[in-house]
Amino acid sequence: MTDKLGTCEDGDPACPHCHGHCQKRAIVVLYRIDMGDLAGTAMCEDCCCDAMDSGLFDTRESKDE
Numbered sequence: 001m002t003d004k005l006g007t008c009e010d011g012d013p014a015c016p017h018c019h020g021h022c023q024k025r026a027i028v029v030l031y032r033i034d035m036g037d038l039a040g041t042a043m044c045e046d047c048c049c050d051a052m053d054s055g056l057f058d059t060r061e062s063k064d065e
């Protein structure tokens with residue numbers, strides 16, 4: 001595990017968990033699948049679930065667990 005992801009970067013005002021102002025620790029980086037997102041967005045566990053559910057984000061295969 002690493003802490004380099006820092007704080008959740010979710011900026012979605014429609015997010016039911018943070019309303020775009022998340023202060024939780026990010027655990028994963030998600031990538032927008034509809035706009036060729038290369039940088040990705042660090043997200044916490046809650047926002048990650050919601051983002052994946054929206055169908056707009058996906059994880060990227062990685063050797064890191």
Ligand SMILES: [Zn+2]
Binds near residue numbers: 024
């Ligand atoms: Zn979050």
Ligand SMILES: [Zn+2]
Binds near residue numbers: 016047
């Ligand atoms: Zn959120």
